[in-house]
Amino acid sequence: MDEPDYTIRLAQTSSSEPDFREAFDAAVEEHNETHQGSQKKPWTQARVDEVINEIKNGMDTFLSGLRRTAMEYYWMNKYEVITVDGEDQLIFKRSSPEDAVIRVLPREQYYDYLTEIHRSSEHGGRDKMLHCLKTKYYIPKKAVELFVSLCPKCHTKRNSINKDVLARQNYALKFNVRGLLDVIDYQICPDGYYQFVLNYQDDATKFLNLRPLKTNEASEILIELMKIFLTFGAPTILQVDNRHEFAEKLKEEVTALWPECRVVHKNTLAKGNNKEVEELLHSWMLQNNSTRWSVGCFVVQFETNDSVHKALGKSPYKSLFGCDPKVSLGVTNPAVLLSLHDVEITVKVEQEVESGENVPGLSSDEET
Ligand SMILES: [Zn+2]
Structure with a gap:
């Protein structure tokens, strides 16, 4: 399968803030590792590729009139594969072709997509981000949360708000001195x-x-x-x-x-x-x-x-x-x-x- 190429679309965002990217990737990975008990395995690129293969094989099996494996049946029941510009993408199964195409993004690409959405939403918070994602991409809530909490700009903004609160409290504390x-x-x-x-x-x-x-x-x-x-x-x-x-x-x-x-x-x-x-x-x-x-x-x-x-x-x-x-x-x-x-x-x-x-x-x- 061709390696997905986002370098043109996301070129501006993928090269910036190397520390932020590193911190975010590490935080997501750490969260996945410490929550392995949960049924949901992280959507790594390897796993997305694996599921895409299962579905494609399952489709071949189905079309040739043979019996699909349990896994092929399972994945095909939940997901679909579409091809966009020659690239296979994993999406949630739609009940009709008119339904929104919601792509399951591999973990390795969370940072680039979240950066794009975070910027276009003017450093929107978790819920605003999730709202923007809802009809296009699947990125787990926790990853969005981690992204917002680690964004350096949001951090500065939060700190200055805190400073403002502190300054106000200081004035009020000195009232009647x-x-x-x-x-x-x-x-x-x-x-x-x-x-x-x-x-x-x-x-x-x-x-x-x-x-x-x-x-x-x-x-x-x-x-x-x-x-x-x-x-x-x-x-x-x-x-x-x-x-x-x-x-x-x-x-x-x-x-x-x-x-x-x-x-x-x-x-x-x-x-x-x-x-x-x-x-x-x-x-x-x-x-x-x-x-x-x-x-x-x-x-x-x-x-x-x-x-x-x-x-x-x-x-x-x-x-x-x-x-x-x-x-x-x-x-x-x-x-x-x-x-x-x-x-x-x-x-x-x-x-x-x-x-x-x-x-x-x-x-x-x-x-x-
Ligand atoms: Zn931000």
Whole structure:
């Protein structure tokens, strides 16, 4: 019988990755050897040739009206031989000529065919590979599995995915190690009663919390900070900018509530994200033609958490939760929040007017 010639069709794949081929062939062989107890003998080239001969002889015997041997009968019942371009190929027996031709490949050719299919399926996994093979070739599931598990490219891909998972875990593991607290002064552009923005950011994940404040007194800051800490937990180190008058008092009060939280005063927040928050709030106000930054700060907070952070290479949200938000915000100016805010202000204005007090910032708000 002629030696099958695949060198032209598979030339590109047969010469590459010699280590991979060697490792794969060895793994398949080892698997066959350690599973000899099973009835299925491996389809080596020699065995395929042997069965092809049995079937061809059986066919001759059958046509000459003689009785076939048990083996000839057995093989002819399960397989057929077809000739393609002068080459005999072993295929599964079809019940009609319209059925798919599924060729039994010899083990020696698994690598070449799997390489071809693996490439055309863009490094598809075992099941994708088996699906591609299903109507054309028979290669045992185990061999496909071994191939995918040994593919160097898939290996690299899996490793980088693992690294990514690890990196994410690392960020999340460092969540609440250090929290950075600052207060941004908005007295020059008050929003009703609100004159400050509490800016609290987790140092590792960059997860941001913004809260509008009426004052920059320790008691009010503490209330907002507690809401955040009682949602996300308190950090082991709370870093507060020492420029602030409230710093010392806040330290006492935070420590009383969270004794394990160490409050440190550092003038490092000039390098922090205040400027970025201010810029984002400013563009929110321009975009929405509104000075209601006490509402806008929550939108800016969400959008910042949902945007890729340069240093992390991913969003703070993803760094913390390991996934992106499932649904996105459809508006940048939540009318519901604004109208609630209106009610709040109106009630307060009425109270203040009754008591004869001045309402800061209200007159400068173009939406009122
Ligand atoms: Zn691969």
